[in-house]
Amino acid sequence: MKKLATIVFLALSFTTYAQSNKDMKSFDSNFAHTVYFWLANPDSTADCEAFETSLQKFLDNSAYAKTKFIGKPPKASRDVVDGSFTYSLIVTFESAEAQQNYQDEAPHKLFIAESSKLWTKVIVYDSKGIN
Template identity: 65%
Template sequence: MKRVICTLIVLGLLTTSCNQKNDNMKSFDAAFAHTVYFWFKNPDNQEHRRTFETSLQKFLTNSKYAKTNFIGTPPKASRDVVDGSFTYSLIVTFESAEAQQNYQEEEAHLIFIEECKDFWDKVIVYDSNGI
């Protein structure tokens, strides 16, 4: 009986915690997606990676235009069609192409570029309108 009560309490706490986290999330906006891939000059440099991640998080937190975002690193490729050659990926959604253009020119974005531009060797961007 004690085990059942403890299990129910733990499940209740987990459910409450998950619900609170989801309540704070912004909704994915399918109007415009901005996908960026970064290839670092020195991908194994842990100091550069920490600085990049901190600067990117600060930038996205302070952006007036980015609605949702996802920062990723390549998983171990399991198929030939998966390109895992990049160091970081970033997906940001916007309510419109105009909002994405404003994001390009906002101070938070320009500071991020200035702080991190020396780390990357190549950047490729794919922008998409939702259908």
């Protein structure tokens, strides 16, 4: 019985926490672009909805972004976890050139024009895979 309970728990955990975004493509380890946003009014439902809508529209129309992950900080469980941001974005690319094309494409520029008034701070971390 204990074994059955463990199997059911694991099955439910996997189905609950697995990626379910049908548009998500596989992670490309060549180039990762991680962005953290601090909204000016993070408790404003209207601002959060406007930001999420604009960001999703941008990602849906990007010709270059592969992995498209939008997140919010979980409740910090350790002192080393920085949960001060409002939203995170992780996008991967097949190359640094593809990432530069993403920066220059119209959907990205529209997202910035629509949403930059909503944030007070943005930090970007770009990484190239070591393999």
